[in-house]
Amino acid sequence: MENGAAPTAKPVIVAIDGPSGTGKSSTSKAVAAQLGLSYLDTGAQYRAITWWMVTNGIDLEDPTAIAAVAGKPEIVSGTDPAAPTITVDGVDVAGPIRTQEVTSKVSAVSAVPEVRTRITELQRSLAAGAEQGIVVEGRDIGTTVLPDADLKIFLTASPEARAARRSGELKGADLHTTREALIKRDAADSSRKTSPLAKADDAVEVDTTELTLAQVIECVVTLVEEKRAGK
Numbered sequence: 001m002e003n004g005a006a007p008t009a010k011p012v013i014v015a016i017d018g019p020s021g022t023g024k025s026s027t028s029k030a031v032a033a034q035l036g037l038s039y040l041d042t043g044a045q046y047r048a049i050t051w052w053m054v055t056n057g058i059d060l061e062d063p064t065a066i067a068a069v070a071g072k073p074e075i076v077s078g079t080d081p082a083a084p085t086i087t088v089d090g091v092d093v094a095g096p097i098r099t100q101e102v103t104s105k106v107s108a109v110s111a112v113p114e115v116r117t118r119i120t121e122l123q124r125s126l127a128a129g130a131e132q133g134i135v136v137e138g139r140d141i142g143t144t145v146l147p148d149a150d151l152k153i154f155l156t157a158s159p160e161a162r163a164a165r166r167s168g169e170l171k172g173a174d175l176h177t178t179r180e181a182l183i184k185r186d187a188a189d190s191s192r193k194t195s196p197l198a199k200a201d202d203a204v205e206v207d208t209t210e211l212t213l214a215q216v217i218e219c220v221v222t223l224v225e226e227k228r229a230g231k
């Protein structure tokens with residue numbers, strides 16, 4: 001190098017999409033931490049705006065009512081993979097956005113185009129500001145939010161494996177009920193008109209059904225490293 005400075009790696013943008021319980025959050029966080037990248041959980045942003053709507057008594061059966069207030073809450077995501085944060089109007093909502101009530105309503109709110117436009121702007125701005133690069137996980141990252149991402153991954157797993165993982169988290173939750181709820185949410189997320197859950201044509205599909213989390217992380221780290229090496 002002319003000035004003697006070490007060459008700096010170009011920021012890398014990684015998009016990880018897939019249905020619920022395929023391991024997007026666990027994988028993305030670990031890959032980002034291992035590679036020194038930022039991390040963005042876009043589902044948390046949709047959950048945060050849903051939490052705000054529930055808290056403020058917005059009629060979630062009425063897309064026009066949702067659209068009218070979509071610009072009101074200020075949503076801030078912290079992108080350190082070791083300690084990701086999410087606030088709404090300065091309130092830490094990391095816990096409240098994981099309640100059953102929010103989970104059951106988030107698909108309806110996230111289907112409203114004005115909500116998606118708002119949240120997509122936030123996501124693009126965070127990705128553009130990530131100095132080392134970022135791992136962004138969600139449903140439409142490779143197709144809509146960051147179509148020029150350096151690497152796109154689409155995680156899948158059987159409904160049975162996903163339900164077993166979720167039941168393990170929700171101590172004692174009934175496997176059948178959990179499986180049905182996952183399938184219902186996936187159907188809603190895949191069938192909405194605006195940027196549905198979908199695999200980008202140029203995404204690498206990884207079926208995690210028979211893989212441990214450690215194996216999935218290793219697989220994605222290798223794919224990012226190969227991409228960075230120009231392979």
Ligand SMILES: Nc1ncnc2c1ncn2[C@@H]1O[C@H](COP(=O)(O)OP(=O)(O)OP(=O)(O)O)[C@@H](O)[C@H]1O
Pocket residue numbers: 018019020021022023024025026027043165166169208211212213214216
């Ligand atoms: N390959 C795997 N094998 C076993 N368990 C896994 C695997 N990947 C993830 N898990 C576990 O499954 C659960 C769900 O994973 P995670 O939250 O990462 O999925 P997700 O795709 O982000 O789900 P959602 O979209 O609903 O947020 C977690 O408890 C996680 O530890």
Ligand SMILES: Nc1ccn([C@H]2C[C@H](O)[C@@H](COP(=O)(O)O)O2)c(=O)n1
Pocket residue numbers: 020042043044046047106107110111137138139140141185189
């Ligand atoms: N890019 C995204 C991310 C999430 N959503 C919606 C659809 C999901 O059911 C919901 C919650 O996501 P999770 O926390 O389970 O990852 O948010 C979306 O529409 N687009």
